[in-house]
Amino acid sequence: MADARRRGAQAGVQADPGRVCRDNSKAKIMTMIKTKHILNSMHAPLRKVARLWCASGACVVAALSLASCIDEDLSDCGVDYAVEYMVEHKPRTNLQREIATELARPEEQAMALRIENAMSGVFTDIAHDIDLSFFDDNRLEWHQSAVIDASSASVTVYMPRGDYRNLALANIEKGSMRSVTGTDSDLTMAIGYEAGADTVNSHTCGFFSSRMDMHIEDRNQKYRAWLYMLNCAAAVVVDRNGQQADDIWGYVEGTASSFAINDSVYSFSRKPVVRTVRMTEGGYDCLYSVMLPSPDGTRADADAGLWRMKVYVKKDGKITENVVSVNDPLPAGDIRIIRVRMKDDGSLEAVTAEVGVSVTLDWKPGGSHDVEI
Numbered sequence: 335m336a337d338a339r340r341r342g343a344q345a346g347v348q349a350d351p352g353r354v355c356r357d358n359s360k361a362k363i364m365t366m367i368k369t370k371h372i373l374n375s376m377h378a379p380l381r382k383v384a385r386l387w388c389a390s391g392a393c394v395v396a397a398l399s400l401a402s403c404i405d406e407d408l409s410d411c412g413v414d415y416a417v418e419y420m421v422e423h424k425p426r427t428n429l430q431r432e433i434a435t436e437l438a439r440p441e442e443q444a445m446a447l448r449i450e451n452a453m454s455g456v457f458t459d460i461a462h463d464i465d466l467s468f469f470d471d472n473r474l475e476w477h478q479s480a481v482i483d484a485s486s487a488s489v490t491v492y493m494p495r496g497d498y499r500n501l502a503l504a505n506i507e508k509g510s511m512r513s514v515t516g517t518d519s520d521l522t523m524a525i526g527y528e529a530g531a532d533t534v535n536s537h538t539c540g541f542f543s544s545r546m547d548m549h550i551e552d553r554n555q556k557y558r559a560w561l562y563m564l565n566c567a568a569a570v571v572v573d574r575n576g577q578q579a580d581d582i583w584g585y586v587e588g589t590a591s592s593f594a595i596n597d598s599v600y601s602f603s604r605k606p607v608v609r610t611v612r613m614t615e616g617g618y619d620c621l622y623s624v625m626l627p628s629p630d631g632t633r634a635d636a637d638a639g640l641w642r643m644k645v646y647v648k649k650d651g652k653i654t655e656n657v658v659s660v661n662d663p664l665p666a667g668d669i670r671i672i673r674v675r676m677k678d679d680g681s682l683e684a685v686t687a688e689v690g691v692s693v694t695l696d697w698k699p700g701g702s703h704d705v706e707i
Contacts, residue, residue, distance in 0.1 A: 413495065415555040419487045419502060421459045421542055425563045425667040429457040436671040436686065437571065445615040449569060449622065452613065453669065456540045456567060456624050459485045461504035468548075469499040469520040477517075479507070495550045501595045504542035504561050525564075526592025526601070526626075533585070533607045537624035541565050543595050563667035564593050569622035570610075570643050570658060572682065573675045581648040582619050584610040588641030589664070590626035600627060610643070621645060628664040639690065640664075643672070646697070647680035654680030655697035659690045 429450065437446035464487055465479040475498070476491075499520045506514060506525070513529070516522025525541065527534050542561035568586055586608040590600035610621035621643070628641035639659030647654045656674075664670050673685040681693040 413550060413552060413554055414490055414492050415548070415550060415557065416488060416490045417500070417546075417548075417557045417559060419461075419464060419489070419504075419544065419559050419561055421461050421485045421504065421561045422563065422667070423459045425457040425540060426459060428668050429453055432669050432671050436673060441616070442571075442618070445571060445613075445618045445620060448613050448615050449571075449620060449671070452611070452622065453567060453624075456537070456565075457563075457667075457669065458540060461485070461487070461542060461561065462508040462539070463505060465503040465506050465514075467501045467517065467520070467523065468493075469501070470496060472499075472519045472521050474518050474520075481507070493550055495552055498548040498550065499596070500544075500546045500548055500557075500559065502544045502559060502561060503595065505539045506541070508539050520596045523596060524592050524594045524601075527604070527606050531606065533609060535609050536611055536622070537565055540624075543593070543598075545596055545598065564626070565624055566627050566664050566666050567622060567624045567669040568641075568643060568664060569620055569669065569671045570645055571671060571673050572619040572621070572645070573673065573685070574617050574619065575676050576617070577649070577676045577678055577680075579619075579647050579649045579676070579680065580651075582612060582621065582645065584621040584643055584645040586610065586623045586625055586641065586643050588639065589628050593626060602629060627666045627668075628660075630663050630665075645674075645682060647676065647682070649680040652680065652695075653697045655694040656682040657692045657694075658682070658684070659692070660688075661690075662688065 433446050433450055437443070437449070460483065462483055463479060463481045466477065466489065467474060468476045468491075476493075478489075480487075501520055501523055503514065503525065513527060514523070514525050516524055525543075541564050543564050544559040544561045546557060546559045548557060570584065572582065587605070589606065589608065590602050591604035591606050592601045593599070594601065606625070608623045608625040610623045613620045613622070623643075631640070639661045641660055641664055643658040643660075645656040645658060647656065658672060658674065660670065660672070662670075671686075672689055674682040674691065675685055676682055679695060681695065682691050684691050
């Protein structure tokens with residue numbers, strides 16, 4: 335991993351291609367990978383890398399001839415190939431559609447605007463940063479990351495012909511879920527919550543990923559990879575119905591704990607509890623969270639639901655626990671808004687159809703996880 339990352343750091347340096355072609359060692363060939371650009375925002379960082387190498391005496395003159403490849407076995411000679419990474423647009427549409435469907439009444443428009451603004455950095459087609467890994471025979475050969483702040487990034491690299499697996503992630507540096515593990519192999523590379531974490535914070539941005547097989551031949555080639563959103567969001571909008579509460583807070587349960595990038599598969603081996611973020615507007619409260627998706631399908635016990643939002647209402651010194659259960663899947667790239675109405679005892683009743691609410695009055699802390707009061 336360290337060697338591959340050093341090779342990525344050398345991306346702005348071009349070495350003698352003739353020496354590469356004469357040497358059959360693929361490990362040495364891979365050190366010749368050259369990133370030409372990732373949009374304009376990468377030009378300065380790459381120039382900086384090149385300057386650092388020149389300052390250390392390792393800068394190689396780029397005007398060396400390719401003549402030494404002539405009359406030799408060209409199987410190890412590299413070629414330039416281009417990859418364009420595109421961020422999908424669908425999540426933004428999903429957000430706007432759900433808000434228009436669930437928060438259509440005039441008195442709900444102020445809260446609808448608050449939710450749209452809060453989610454604009456999550457359901458977006460703009461990636462802050464991009465993280466690229468290239469694997470040969472399940473082994474990491476090259477890694478590069480850069481800030482792009484754009485909806486697409488064009489990368490040109492120089493590699494010997496062969497078969498590669500390319501895995502890409504976006505917004506890893508910006509986001510709150512930076513635990514990327516198993517990076518030495520495409521078979522084990524995954525992103526998830528930190529080990530040992532029980533109660534975790536809501537994600538602060540959308541995460542995106544792509545995967546692609548690449549067959550490099552003796553000619554310039556172009557590839558396109560779409561970056562698809564891998565997390566989602568849920569929000570409970572509470573109509574206080576003229577009631578006053580001392581405090582309202584909540585959690586989301588029943589969602590994934592990690593995502594295997596190569597196979598595009600979510601793991602539910604752990605049971606993370608995701609904190610919600612509270613917003614208040616007029617007579618409404620909103621508790622929302624951004625997290626990994628729920629399981630697919632439906633659950634036999636509909637009352638328990640595929641996933642749940644636990645909402646705690648503190649009123650007159652007592653706490654009421656409201657478990658909002660949803661038996662419909664919450665997929666990646668989507669948002670679910672659930673409307674509920676508060677009663678005078680702090681309990682909530684569902685306004686959104688096909689949602690169940692179980693209530694515990696005068697609830698006391700305890701159970702499977704610590705509830706922060």
